[in-house]
Amino acid sequence: MxxxxxxxxxxxxxxxxxxxxxxxxxxxxxxxxxxxxxxxxxxxxxxxxxxxxxxxxxxxxxxxxxxxxxxxxxxxxxxxxxxxxxxxxxxxxxxxxxxxxxxxxxxxxxxxRTFPIPGLADEGIGLKTVEEAVAIRDKVLDNFAKAAHLPAGPERDRLLTFVVVGGGFAGIEIFAELRSFASDLLKYYPQIEFDDISFHLVEAMGRIMPEVSLKTSHWVLKDLAKRGALVHLDTQFSSCIDGNIELSTGEKFESDLIVWTAGVxxxxxxxxxxxxxxxxxxxxxxxxxxxxxxxxxxxxxxxxxxxxxxxxxxxxxxxxxxxxxxxxxxxxxxxxxxxxxxxxxRGEQPKDYIHKNLGAVAGLGLGTGVFQSGKIAIKGFPAWIAHRGYHGLAMPTWERKFRVFWGWWNNFFLGRDIVSLSAVQQPRAAFEEFAARPKPPAPAEEKPADAATDDKSEVMKADKPVAKPAESAPAEKAPAKKAPAKKSAAQKPAASKAREKDAADTVA
CATH class of the missing domain: 3.50.50.60 (FAD/NAD(P)-binding domain)
Structure with a gap:
């Protein structure tokens, strides 16, 4: 085959x-x-x-x-x-x-697609994979939790400042969704007020969302402005070393989350x-x-x-x-x-690909969207319904469609889930912190210097071979030793007599 x-x-x-x-x-x-x-x-x-x-x-x-x-x-x-x-x-x-x-x-x-902007490779994050989207969500939640315990100041402002680079469809959607998400989190963090949060979108062109009409893009800009989000048009993203943002306009500020959506x-x-x-x-x-x-x-x-x-x-x-x-x-x-x-x-001829764009639809946070098809533009809640309906049905397989729509239905009654799972990036951290480890071997006891010297001398003496006497003229014969005389019964110690008696009793 x-x-x-x-x-x-x-x-x-x-x-x-x-x-x-x-x-x-x-x-x-x-x-x-x-x-x-x-x-x-x-x-x-x-x-x-x-x-x-x-x-x-x-x-x-x-x-x-x-x-x-x-x-x-x-x-x-x-x-x-x-x-x-x-x-x-x-x-x-x-x-x-x-x-x-x-x-x-x-x-x-x-x-x-990125550019060699100082700090971008180290501080930025894209929006092409589900892993990146999850990391962005957890970052926002973690920053809110940290900022809630800090007094007003540069460190708190940095945690509550969020930046998106790129004003295309992906950039505007993530920017508007995060703005909606942050506003929704305020009810869980009474220590943080609406004006404490800063959202910046940086776009090099003079407009956003080239897929829709200029009039529709202006409506989106006004809607974002009402929600306290700042859009920097005709602005280059110059640097972000260690989270220190520098724009081509000369504006500088700090951010702990930089989302890059400027092209693929x-x-x-x-x-x-x-x-x-x-x-x-x-x-x-x-x-x-x-x-x-x-x-x-x-x-x-x-x-x-x-x-x-x-x-x-x-x-x-x-x-x-x-x-x-x-x-x-x-x-x-x-x-x-x-x-x-x-x-x-099968030996047949292929067909050419022809598809005319039917329009564009985008979600701008819960209850807000925009739809453009030719000269027809729909804004607000109806466009948001169209956005969810279109993408929900476009999701491949009925199994996945059901999961998505069921999740939306649950959120309608239960609200968004605001649990951060950033700890999943290091799943073994808790286990390692409390895991029992084998104790290191006890160090060998050191002997005093004098004792060590004496031991060494003894070893050297033991290892030294005993010298044989030099062979010389035959020496005179030593007188033979007399065999010891047998002891009489009377001379035997009492213990010996007792042992003999026991042996005799045993034999009997």
Missing amino acids: PKILIVGGGYAGFYTAWKLEKHLRAGEAEVTVVDPRPYMTYQPFLPEIAAGSIEPRHAVVSLRRHLKRTEVITAKVTYINHAEKKATISPEVGDTYDFEYDQVVVTGGAVS MATPQIVRHTDLPIEERGRVTTRADLRVGSDDEPIEGAWAAGDVSRVPDLTGGGVGGYCVPNAQHAVRQGKLLATNLVAVL
């Missing part, structure tokens, strides 16, 4: 494998997915995870549970040698090995270690039918989709003529890729 290797289990990779299981006949091909994480993350839910509105495990989809006819390998693909149709797989435990395939699907996704880039681990064609921005050169290659000549047996690929946008709405890296395109490309791959295996 032909072997299909899918590199990456994100949106495009998961949907490709999921649809291949539905389209392929029994025994028609073997499908293998390789990803360092054994789950797909539904990234539009990450802001709500950071704000405590969604249980983190509900926003991920287990690959092994839902891809029942697909082999799932939890490892990294460190090289794709398509000339020989081999991929190098490096598991976390065990030896690296080569995997031979007939068809390869590159869906490695994207990572946070194709996963370098994939695109820098392959012989497949890569374009100038570091993405896999992909045709409209999702085969790798140029418009004139496709590369046989190679496919790509999602954020790692450069797919032409035939509707003309994409930036630079290509599809933008978002979930809408990744999901739909994955579905079409599975259909096209099966068609090629």
Whole structure:
């Protein structure tokens, strides 16, 4: 059977494998997915995870549970040698090995794109994984708990100052969700007032959310201003060494949480270690039918989709003529890729990918959202309902949909869960603190110096061989010793007599 290797289990990779299981006949091909994480993350839910509105495990989809006819390998693909149709797989435990395939699907996704800003690599955190969202939530909760016991001053202000860099959809959503989360926490911390909390969003462009109209973006800015959140437009993020923020405007302040959402880039681990064609921005050169290659000549047996690929946008709405890296395109490309791959295996022609953006919807905290589709814009509570409805239904598998909606229903009556689990980062800390350890061996007793010297002398004497007398002329014979005379019975001691008597009685 032909072997299909899918590199990456994100949106495009998961949907490709999921649809291949539905389209392929029994025994028609073997499908293998390789990803360092054994789950797909539904990234539009990450802001709500950071704000405590969604249980983190509900926003991920287990690959092994839902891809029942697909082999799932939890490892990294460190090289794709398509000339020989081999991929190098490096598991976390065990030896690296080569995997031979007939068809390869590159869906490695994207990572946070950063710049060499002083301090960013040490102090910042991204928003691309569920682990990052959980860490942001725990950081906010821990900072509130610490600040509640501090007097007013620089240290307290630092703990209650939160910064988001990037004014795109992801940046605005996490910024607004955290602002809503912080306001909700005030009822649990009477020591902290609304004005004690500072939120700063830094955007290099002159506007936010380029996916919506300028009028809609202005409404979002006004809504954030009402909630006490500051947005710095036309501002560069210059430095954040040790949490000391410096902006291009000259403004300086301190923060203990810096969330970076200023763009993404194709996963370098994939695109820098392959012989497949890569374009100038570091993405896999992909045709409209999702085969790798140029418009004139496709590369046989190679496919790509999602954020790692450069797919032409035939509707003309994409930036630079290509599809933008978002979930809408990744999901739909994955579905079409599975259909096209099966068609090629059966000798049929693949179809081109065409998808016109239906609009954009964003959540801005509990009860507030924004929706834009063409010239139609909806704001406030109706847009928030549309946001939750759309993403709740877009979550793959009914099992995951049920968990998400059930969580929202519980939160409606019970409120957000505000328990911080930051201690899970060091789960053995409590065990190590109280674990009994073996006592160190007692030191050997030292003898006095004089005693040690005497012992040494005695040892040396004992080890010294006894000198034999020198052989000389035969000496005179010594007179023979006389044998001792036998003692008479009368001369024997009383004890001897008693022993003889006992022996005689025993014999008798």
